[in-house]
Amino acid sequence: MKLYSDPRLLSLGVVHGTTDRAMGNMRLAENTQALFDKLFIPEENILRFKQVHSDTLVCAGSLQQARQIQADALAEADGWVLKGSGFGAAILTADCVPLILWDVHAQVVGLSHCGWRGVAAQLPLKTLQKMQEMGAKGPFSAWAGPHIQSCCFEVQQDVAEQFPGCVIVKEDKKFVDLSKAIKQQLLTAGLEERNIQLPHLCTCGDKVKFFSYRRDHTKDALLTFVYRP
Template sequence: MKIFSDERLINLGIISGTASKDSGSGREKQNTDKFFSSLNIPADKILGLKQVHGDKIIPLLTERDLSAYRASEVHEADGWLLGLKGFGVMILTADCVPLYLWDKQGKFISLCHCGWRGVAAQMPKKAAKLIKDQAGQNCEICAYIGPHINACCFEVQEDVAGQFDPSSIIKRDGKLFVDLTADIVRQLKECGVKMEDIKSPCSCECTCCNKEIFFSYRRDHTKDVLISFAYKL
């Protein structure tokens, strides 16, 4: 098993990352339980979502937020803003982007499931703003863009391409491809995030190209999903 993660977070007391497919599909509780126990993380301290390809981000900053989460039956949302120690959050992806954003002090971390809809709806920008609301408008934000479908494979039709900034669209052989990484980077830069603070995956981390390592909905059309998480020590 390999975990794709950003070492900057470890130094801030945040264990996080996106697991390779040999951890099993994140839809099965037995797989997520096994995965978290292999990391010595209590699985019952990891909270999940019912993802709906929207842009809602759930705060988990106080005991009150935790009670609100526990009191609710469905958690329809696609992102987290975690500030509570001793808890973790999880999202599931199969081609969509697991986006990790945090303030340089590591007080807050946002983990978002950004599909093309979420990226087009400016979810990265929204997450960055939420961190600034908590950590201060002048706080420095760092980003790790986890493994997802890259521009090599993410062919779309004109209706989808039209929802993106033209700079994020690549034309090749009369076809259109979305570069999700480029769009996220552009959004973050507009929020004042420095290029040097953004770590993005290399092309060898395209979920669709790498059958041995990642699940990919575009490639396999199954419901299997990769586990992404962030746990605050």
């Protein structure tokens, strides 16, 4: 089993990662169960919401609080801010950016599903702000799992104009660099460049390793999760 993950965050005791294609479509319960069984993570303690490409974030300071939030009417969100141990959260992606942020001791961890709409709505920055509201102190770090890169993310003018400085023009085509847009937000928020690791792994460009909505128009998805034991 291969998970994409960040050694800096692993060293702080936060189990996390993004699955690859070999582990199967993570929309299927049998595949997520197999994943969490292998990691000895109680799946019922991993929070999930319906993702809607919004900038809605949910904050949870304990498993109990998290369960309460999940039981409430609010059932749609695209980001989590978690403080405490014994629980975690997971998101599905297939081209969108699975972004993880953490504070100096990883006491507070943010996980967000950043499609272009989320990035344009400053979801990365808003995740960081919520973390600070939860008491997180810098320096902060960031990591992203595999997502569509500028090589493949061709867009029309209406999307391109929402990403000033992050558009690459090749012949008559426009491509957006979502990693760069996220990095800009995080640098503006005060993160140090060396603490922002957004590996260049293109979901659309690598059919062997990843699912891609853009490439295959399927609903098959990778899972990114965070969990503090």
